[in-house]
Amino acid sequence: MTDVDVHGTVEPGFESVREVFAEIAADEARDGGAQLAVHHHGRLVVDLWGGDGVDGDSLLALYSSAKGVTALVVALLVQEGALELDREVASWWPEFAAEGKGGVTLRALLAHRAGSIGVDGGFTLDELADDRVVAARLAAHRPYWEPDSGHGYHSLAFGALVGEVVLRATGRTVQELFEERVRAPYALDYYLGLPEELEPRFRTALPMQPTPAQQAFLAENPLKPDSLTAIAFNAHAESPFDLVAYGNSRTVRAKSPLSGGGVGTARGLSRLYAAVAGELDGRPPLLTPETLAEFARAHSQGTDLVTGGKNAFGLGFVPLATRHPSLSPLAVGHSGAPGTQSFADAATGLAYSYARRRFGFMSGPGAPENDRLIPAVVEAAAAL
Structure with a gap:
């Protein structure tokens, strides 16, 4: 253990959350630094940070948090009638019908049921930075299982597929719609496409530091290159894929591929989800109760064909109560590769x-520290 200063503020009643965060920040396995932000009924009640080179304004690579933000944009479009969940993807994007994918609906795509998790030979880093390139290759490729017969995490494919549907249907990118309709109006410190002038605030993602026991585990359990896991995470690519280098690439940050290119602060992402959880800045919640309930409902549940573990997916969002029992069935959000986690719970604000x-x-x-932080946050809010 090593001492790490914890900075920031908590409102009265949330002192216990600071205590838990301080315990986590003191663990030297977390020496890369971390941030925690919580909004309650639109008010910032927890704003903490600690660790090497990280403050409350540090911009971090938040990876698959972008999937949750993409789901929010799609939910807004569905809510307004610009997209239809049970319409075939190929009706907007004819090329996607190749190799038996013509019956895949937008609902199945959002629920990770399409089977289009990658391509033979994998992608280069430059390709993965460009959703249009990834989408074109996925459209021409066969699915890795019968579409809608099961689910599997479309780790590096989800954003390109969904983003292409949005572009074909509306003529606008998810990044453009997010900027105009969500980020700018709410002044969010979270970006799908990081402006170059904000680069000095970016802190590079740091690689894992496994213990000897963890190193031994990795050596004894190598990933099979022909497995669905390897294909979905691009580990079968001809050039080795480095997920840390992906997050640290300026090209990735600038283009913001929707599967993993999100950049921001915990404060910014918490504020984004505060606009889903309830009123914020005098504005009503972004999603109606009916839309939120449909996108939060588990559409895929059970054994994931890619990871082999048990999980659940709503429509783009992850129904967080399936992982954190202290949350309500309306809790929706998404995690990110380093162990980040974000959500909105409209039942509790x-x-x-x-x-x-x-x-x-x-x-x-x-990351497992969320298993300690989330119950502490829920308990503190309930006591108020």
Whole structure:
């Protein structure tokens, strides 16, 4: 253990959250620094940070948080009638019908049921930075399982596929719609496409530091290159794929591929989800109760064909109560590769974002420290 100064503020009643965060920040495995922000009924009640080179304004690579933000934009379009969940993807994007994918609906795509998780031979880093290139290759490629027969995490494909549908249907990119309709109006410190003038605030993502026991585990359990896991995470690519280098690429940050190119602060992402959880700045919630309920409902549940683990997906969002029982069935959000986690819970008015700089060992969908932080936040809010 090592002492780490914890900075920031908590409102009265949330002191216990600061205590838990301080314990986590003191763990030297977290020495890359972390941020925690919580909104309650639109008010910022927790704003904490600690660790090497990270303050409350540090911009971090938040990876798959972009999937949740993409889901929010799609939900707005569905809510307004610009997109239809049960319409075939190929009706907007004819090329996608190739190789037996003609019956895939937008609903199936959002629920990770399309089977289009990658391509033979994988992608280069430059390709993965460009959603249009990825989408074109995926459209021409066969799915890796019968569409809608099961679900599997479309790790590096989800954003390109969904983004192409939005572009074909509206003539606008998800990035443009997010900027105009969500980020700018709410002054969010979260970006799908990081402006170059904000680059000095970016803190590079740091690689995992496994213990000897963890190194031994990795050596004894190598990833098979022909597995669905390897294909979905581009580990079968001809040039080795480095997820840390992906997050640290200026090209990725500038173009913001929607599967993993989100950049921001915990404060910015918590504020974004506060606009989903309830009123914010005098504005009504972004999503109606009916839209939120439909996007929060588990559409895929059980064994994931890609990861082999048990999980659940709503429509783009992850139904967080399936992972964190202290949350309500309306809790929606998404994790990010280093172990970050963010969500909105409209039943309690809570919005939460934990962001970390260093990758955790097999942190999966949200680092284990979220298992301590989230119940502390829920308990503190309930006591008020």
